[in-house]
Amino acid sequence: MHEMSVTENMLDVVLRHAARNGADRVTRINLVLGEFSTVMEASVQFYFDIISKDTVAEGAELNFRKTKLIASCSDCGSEFEVVEYDFTCPSCKGSETEIISGREFQVESIEIK
Amino acid sequence: MEIEVLEGVFDANEIIAKENRALIEDGGLFMMNLMASPGAGKTSFIMRTIKGLEGKVSVAVIEGDIAGKVDSERIAGAGVPTIQINTGGSCHLEAKQVNTALNRMDLSGVELVIVENVGNLVCPAEFKLGEDLKVMILSVAEGDDKPLKYPLMFSESHVLIVNKIDLIPHTDFDMERLEETVRKMNPHVEIFKLSCRTGEGIECWIDWLEKRIREKQ
Ligand SMILES: Nc1nc2c(ncn2[C@@H]2O[C@H](COP(=O)(O)OP(=O)(O)OP(=O)(O)O)[C@@H](O)[C@H]2O)c(=O)[nH]1
Ligand SMILES: [Mg+2]
Ligand SMILES: [Zn+2]
Numbered sequence: 001m002h003e004m005s006v007t008e009n010m011l012d013v014v015l016r017h018a019a020r021n022g023a024d025r026v027t028r029i030n031l032v033l034g035e036f037s038t039v040m041e042a043s044v045q046f047y048f049d050i051i052s053k054d055t056v057a058e059g060a061e062l063n064f065r066k067t068k069l070i071a072s073c074s075d076c077g078s079e080f081e082v083v084e085y086d087f088t089c090p091s092c093k094g095s096e097t098e099i100i101s102g103r104e105f106q107v108e109s110i111e112i113k
Numbered sequence: 114m115e116i117e118v119l120e121g122v123f124d125a126n127e128i129i130a131k132e133n134r135a136l137i138e139d140g141g142l143f144m145m146n147l148m149a150s151p152g153a154g155k156t157s158f159i160m161r162t163i164k165g166l167e168g169k170v171s172v173a174v175i176e177g178d179i180a181g182k183v184d185s186e187r188i189a190g191a192g193v194p195t196i197q198i199n200t201g202g203s204c205h206l207e208a209k210q211v212n213t214a215l216n217r218m219d220l221s222g223v224e225l226v227i228v229e230n231v232g233n234l235v236c237p238a239e240f241k242l243g244e245d246l247k248v249m250i251l252s253v254a255e256g257d258d259k260p261l262k263y264p265l266m267f268s269e270s271h272v273l274i275v276n277k278i279d280l281i282p283h284t285d286f287d288m289e290r291l292e293e294t295v296r297k298m299n300p301h302v303e304i305f306k307l308s309c310r311t312g313e314g315i316e317c318w319i320d321w322l323e324k325r326i327r328e329k330q
Contacts (some may be wrong), residue, residue, distance in 0.1 A: 002203070002204055002205050006239075009125055011124065013118065014118075017120075021116050036264065037239070039122075045214065085260075085299040089299060095301075097301075106119065108118060108119060111114065
């Protein structure tokens with residue numbers, strides 16, 4: 001699936017920041033992955049192990065922090081967790097909602113030596 | 114030492130998607146990203162759309178396929194400019210490939226660019242191409258339970274085309290249940306029910322699309 005190209009992009013981000021900070025090794029990569037993202041943790045790990053070979057990130061530990069799907073209601077302003085993909089606001093039954101988190105795949109930080 | 118990064122993995126794609134938007138805006142174009150599972154009827158739908166817009170809106174097509182050029186030959190046969198992108202195994206189109214295609218095509222006189230994404234209900238939803246409109250097709254044969262299995266695609270599409278309605282009598286497809294589920298996920302989605310085989314329902318879609326294109330112009 002698309003985790004191959006997604007993992008390449010993730011590694012690009014990591015290597016760019018590692019180089020900018022003069023890292024010899026990247027020991028840990030802290031990732032934020034929303035539960036609404038289609039990206040599969042296990043596949044990212046699988047491809048990472050292959051494509052990070054011979055880079056400063058080889059052997060780095062991938063640490064995933066999962067975020068829940070949270071939306072905010074444009075009508076009443078309340079924030080709520082979206083359950084079973086029902087985006088209707090539980091407070092006012094409004095349908096104008098915006099995703100605040102749960103869709104992202106982000107490199108939050110890297111740990112380097 | 115911990116270094117703060119806070120960079121989205123899809124950011125690189127989104128930067129190129131923004132470049133595509135600029136190309137589309139500068140060219141006075143309207144771009145539609147068409148997504149669906151393999152065999153849902155993407156190419157048939159494009160052929161119907163080209164025919165329906167004949168004499169009204171001039172169309173060009175970008176064909177994304179893992180391999181082969183069967184679909185682009187079908188479309189070129191309809192007399193519209195077509196460019197084929199073979200993704201070589203990748204299951205979705207990325208903004209960069211569409212950027213290359215847009216730059217290679219002669220778009221003078223063109224008003225609508227249709228992108229046929231790779232047949233897949235998962236991955237294409239993550240990659241913005243710089244489109245004006247995300248259109249997805251669900252064919253009746255796939256069943257009405259798909260929204261909860263592929264929520265990102267259903268919640269991000271502006272338009273849902275339910276294709277192959279000619280097959281409904283032969284299935285247990287429940288249109289009401291489908292609409293109810295999709296509307297909860299995506300309250301503003303436009304739903305068109307049609308058959309690319311019989312032509313039923315196509316006119317309604319063509320009128321709506323032409324209006325959207327004119328509004329932008
Ligand atoms: N019964 C019926 N068959 C249809 C309809 N639309 C398309 N088909 C058939 O479905 C099959 C697939 O159609 P395509 O248009 O090639 O589908 P696609 O999504 O472009 O397929 P890929 O590009 O291979 O993923 C073909 O045999 C079409 O004739 C329809 O409305 N009803
Ligand atoms: Mg096709
Ligand atoms: Zn509300």
